[in-house]
Structures are given as structure tokens and as C-alpha cells.
Amino acid sequence: MYIVQIASECAPVIKAGGLGDVVYGLSRELEMQGNSVEIILPMYDCMRYDHIWGIHDAYKDLWVPWYGGKIHCSVYCGWVHGRLCFFIEPHSGDNFFHRGCYYGCDDDNMRFAFFSKAAMEFLLQSNKRPDVIHCHDWQTGLIPVMLYEIYKYHGMDRQRICFTIHNFKHQGMGGAEILQATNLNRAEYYFQYHKLRDNFNPFTLNFMKGGIVYSNAVTTVSPHHAWEAHYSDVGCGLSHTLDIYQDKFSGILNGIDYDFWNPESDRYIPHPFNKDTLEDKIKSKKALRDRLLLQDVDKPIIAYIGRLDNQKGVHLVHHAIYYALDKQAQFVLLGSATESGINAHFRHEKNFLNDNPDCHLELGFNEELSHLIYAGADMIIVPSNYEPCGLTQMIGFKYGTVPIVRGVGGLVNTVFDRDYDTSKPPEKRNGYVFYDTDFHAIEFAMDRAIGLWYYSLEEFRQLAIQGMEYDYSWNHPAAEYLKIYELIRA
Numbered sequence: 001m002y003i004v005q006i007a008s009e010c011a012p013v014i015k016a017g018g019l020g021d022v023v024y025g026l027s028r029e030l031e032m033q034g035n036s037v038e039i040i041l042p043m044y045d046c047m048r049y050d051h052i053w054g055i056h057d058a059y060k061d062l063w064v065p066w067y068g069g070k071i072h073c074s075v076y077c078g079w080v081h082g083r084l085c086f087f088i089e090p091h092s093g094d095n096f097f098h099r100g101c102y103y104g105c106d107d108d109n110m111r112f113a114f115f116s117k118a119a120m121e122f123l124l125q126s127n128k129r130p131d132v133i134h135c136h137d138w139q140t141g142l143i144p145v146m147l148y149e150i151y152k153y154h155g156m157d158r159q160r161i162c163f164t165i166h167n168f169k170h171q172g173m174g175g176a177e178i179l180q181a182t183n184l185n186r187a188e189y190y191f192q193y194h195k196l197r198d199n200f201n202p203f204t205l206n207f208m209k210g211g212i213v214y215s216n217a218v219t220t221v222s223p224h225h226a227w228e229a230h231y232s233d234v235g236c237g238l239s240h241t242l243d244i245y246q247d248k249f250s251g252i253l254n255g256i257d258y259d260f261w262n263p264e265s266d267r268y269i270p271h272p273f274n275k276d277t278l279e280d281k282i283k284s285k286k287a288l289r290d291r292l293l294l295q296d297v298d299k300p301i302i303a304y305i306g307r308l309d310n311q312k313g314v315h316l317v318h319h320a321i322y323y324a325l326d327k328q329a330q331f332v333l334l335g336s337a338t339e340s341g342i343n344a345h346f347r348h349e350k351n352f353l354n355d356n357p358d359c360h361l362e363l364g365f366n367e368e369l370s371h372l373i374y375a376g377a378d379m380i381i382v383p384s385n386y387e388p389c390g391l392t393q394m395i396g397f398k399y400g401t402v403p404i405v406r407g408v409g410g411l412v413n414t415v416f417d418r419d420y421d422t423s424k425p426p427e428k429r430n431g432y433v434f435y436d437t438d439f440h441a442i443e444f445a446m447d448r449a450i451g452l453w454y455y456s457l458e459e460f461r462q463l464a465i466q467g468m469e470y471d472y473s474w475n476h477p478a479a480e481y482l483k484i485y486e487l488i489r490a
């Protein structure tokens with residue numbers, strides 16, 4: 001099958017979070033299962049050009065209709081660790097992708113509306129006719145709309161669309177100007193409730209809703225999150241739309257790319273290990289302490305890796321730092337915040353804890369360091385308010401790092417409490433789960449994890465091994481996506 005992925009991220013060249021990992025990992029596995037996959041991305045100034053091999057111009061003169069005129073674009077092509085990627089670069093005064101950041105600009109809706117339009121024009125003008133176009137998140141929500149309202153009438157009538165929602169919180173909003181810019185026009189038509197009108201704001205168009213309404217299949221990134229989005233406020237106002245389209249909506253758990261996340265071959269850790277040589281994990285723990293200037297003592301290391309955002313339960317992350325220190329554990333945090341208040345808060349904490357030999361807060365994005373932390377830590381904490389899938393607990397498993405998580409979204413589908421899970425026998429349990437958002441709940445889970453480490457290290461190791469035995473590779477999820485692709489083609 002010929003599949004084109006269209007997204008705003010693809011790891012490691014463009015990665016702000018899990019979306020990038022998913023686009024890369026899924027594409028790779030789909031190819032390994034015999035399909036032809038291409039990826040279309042924006043050409044950001046700040047992406048990691050060092051991860052692109054053989055970049056060359058693939059299509060010099062792409063003219064993209066925009067408002068009444070046209071914007072001249074170039075399309076570059078190169079391989080990102082074996083994946084064929086096309087990067088769209090517009091030449092216009094708007095400088096859509098020359099902002100020194102991927103997201104967070106006031107005109108993000110226009111930037112990605114343009115990207116969506118340009119991606120469709122590229123497919124059209126370069127005569128690419130994939131069997132399936134797979135779009136990701138709100139940034140590409142207008143693509144299904146454009147396919148069925150415009151491009152279908154220009155020879156793209158056989159293409160089918162799968163739309164995957166990685167985070168319901170960010171939906172992409174805009175007014176009639178979006179329609180004018182993308183040549184969708186006909187405001188009265190698109191502002192209808194059963195088209196793109198936001199469910200709660202009658203004067204706003206909702207990109208993500210457009211993606212749901214127009215796509216042939218809609219997925220989110222875990223079965224439990226699909227249920228939450230449909231039946232609770234986690235759908236951020238789109239529950240009713242999901243209810244209308246429930247027949248084409250499902251949840252597929254993300255996978256992990258075990259070529260990239262693998263302690264047996266990870267070039268960022270000092271010594272390889274696997275479940276049979278778990279004792280060698282201690283070498284990564286020591287390297288992590290050396291690197292972050294933590295004292296080398298007989299204590300467990302608890303880690304947090306992730307965006308510092310309200311979604312991630314930052315009040316609990318903050319509490320976990322001090323609780324861990326109080327309970328004779330060390331704490332390592334690697335995270336970046338886009339919101340200035342949260343950023344200032346953690347900067348303050350970093351200064352305050354600067355001289356503490358048991359704690360290190362690293363504020364920023366650092367792929368290499370993240371590998372060493374996964375390998376060197378004993379436990380990883382994921383106290384999210386909501387979590388569509390969550391990759392850090394799954395990466396943690398692979399590195400023998402026991403997760404302590406809040407039981408929401410994909411964390412419910414992947415982590416099974418050592419002491420209380422009733423769905424799995426004891427030998428299949430792999431971590432610690434708490435549910436409430438108060439301090440008592442997280443403390444109780446941390447107490448159990450730290451307690452087991454101190455009082456029965458052998459049993460703690462056994463728990464880590466049980467996590468390592470789970471297969472969270474892309475193998476199975478890619479097969480699930482292929483089933484959906486086959487279904488919508490038929």
C-alpha cells in the first residue's frame with residue numbers, strides 16, 4: 001500500500017513531544033511490513049538538519065493558492081534515518097516556518113492551514129496519488145476537508161484519509177479568514193454545526209472537528225483515551241462530535257521504536273544491558289550521577305521526563321520532587337515549559353535545589369540526556385492530569401525503569417499496579433498506579449515503590465524485569481492501522 005503521512009513533527013528531525021516519535025516509528029514499521037511510506041513536513045528553520053541525509057530539492061516551483069494569489073514554495077526531499085521525507089518551504093513575507101520554534105506563535109492556525117494547503121497542492125501537482133493519507137492532530141485537520149471539498153474534483157477522488165488525534169486539548173481555531181486563505185470560501189456552508197463550526201463557539205471554525213467530520217477513519221492513541229474522549233470532558237468539547245461519528249472512531253495504542261529506544265544498542269548510555277543483565281543498569285546510574293553531579297549513595301533515583309505543562313500534572317511533579325527527597329530517594333527532572341508561569345516556577349525550584357546533592361532539574365529539551373535518564377533511573381513518574389497515550393512509561397519499561405503513574409488514558413492500558421491490579425496475575429504486573437490528584441494518592445504510590453526498593457531489592461528487580469518483558473513495539477499497532485487503511489480503501 002502507498003501511504004503518505006502528513007504531520008507537523010517527525011522524530012528526531014522535528015520533535016516537540018510524542019507526536020514526532022509516533023510519526024517516525026509508525027512509518028518505519030509500516031515500511032517494514034511491506035508498504036511504501038512518505039512523510040510530508042514543514043521546513044522549519046530550527047529543525048535538526050543533522051538528522052537529514054541527502055537533502056535535495058524535489059520540487060522547485062510549487063505554487064500554492066493562498067487568498068486571491070499564490071505563494072511560491074520549494075519542496076526538499078531527504079532521508080531521516082531511512083524514512084523518505086518531503087519538507088515544504090514557503091517563500092513569503094509571512095515566514096511561516098522561520099520562527100525559531102515549532103509552535104507557540106499567534107498565527108499558528110494560519111501557519112498550519114498554509115502547510116495543509118501546500119501539502120495537498122504538492123500531492124496534486126507532483127502527481128502523487130497515495131492509497132491512504134494519514135494526518136496527525138489539529139495542524140492537519142483541514143486536509144480531509146480540502147480533500148473532499150476541493151481536491152476530489154481535481155483527480156484525487158480515490159484517496160482515503162485516516163486522522164489521528166494525539167491531544168484533544170489543542171484543536172486549532174479560526175474565523176472566516178481561514179476559509180478565504182485556503183480557498184474553501186463559502187462561510188455559511190462551513191459554519192454549519194455539522195461541518196466545521198466549533199461546538200461551543202458559533203463564530204469559530206474548529207480544525208480538529210473538521211478532521212473528524214471529513215475523515216474516513218478517526219483514531220486516538222490508546223483505547224482508554226478513546227473511551228475518555230467520547231464519554232468524559234477529556235474530549236475538550238468534541239464528545240458530541242465523536243458520538244455522532246463513533247462508528248469510524250477508535251483507539252490504537254502507540255508503540256515504541258525499539259531500534260531507537262533499546263538499552264542493548266543505545267549509543268547514549270555507557271554500557272548495554274537487557275533483562276538478563278539488568279545488573280549492568282547500575283553503570284548507567286553511575287554515569288547519570290556523574291553527569292548531573294549527584295552524590296553516589298545507596299538510594300533509588302526517581303525521574304520525570306516530559307513537557308512541563310498542566311496536562312502533565314505539574315503540581316504533582318513539584319510535590320514528587322520534595323516527597324522523594326524526604327523519603328531518601330534522589331530525583332532527576334528533564335523538562336521544558338512553554339507557559340511562562342510554569343517556566344518561572346521550575347526555574348525558581350532549580351535555583352532553590354541547586355546545591356542539593358540528591359536532586360537535579362534540567363530545564364530544556366535534551367534527547368541525548370533523556371536516554372541516559374531512562375537507563376540510569378530506577379523509577380519514572382508520570383502523574384498526568386490526562387494522558388492520551390504516554391510514551392515515557394513505555395520507554396521506561398524497556399530500560400527496566402519502573403513507572404509510577406496516574407491511572408488515566410493510555411497509562412491505564414500499559415501500567416498494571418504491582419499490589420492492586422486485578423486484571424493481571426502478579427507475574428504480569430509492572431508498576432504502580434494511583435488515581436486521585438491529591439498529594440496523598442501519589443505519596444502512597446511512591447511509598448510503595450521506594451519501600452520495595454529499600455526493603456526487597458530483589459523483588460523490585462523482578463518487577464522491573466516484568467516490565468521489560470512487555471512488547472510495546474510498533475509491530476502490533478502498525479498492523480492495527482493497516483487494518484483500518486484496508487477498511488477505508490474498501
Ligand code: ADP
Pocket residue numbers: 016017018019021305306307334335336364365366367370389390391392
Ligand atoms: P507528549 O507527547 O504529551 O509530550 P509523550 O509521553 O507521549 O508526551 O512523549 C514524550 C516524548 O518526548 C518522549 O519521547 C520523551 O522522552 C520526550 N521528551 C519530553 N520532554 C523532553 C525533554 N525535555 N527532553 C528530551 N526529551 C523529551
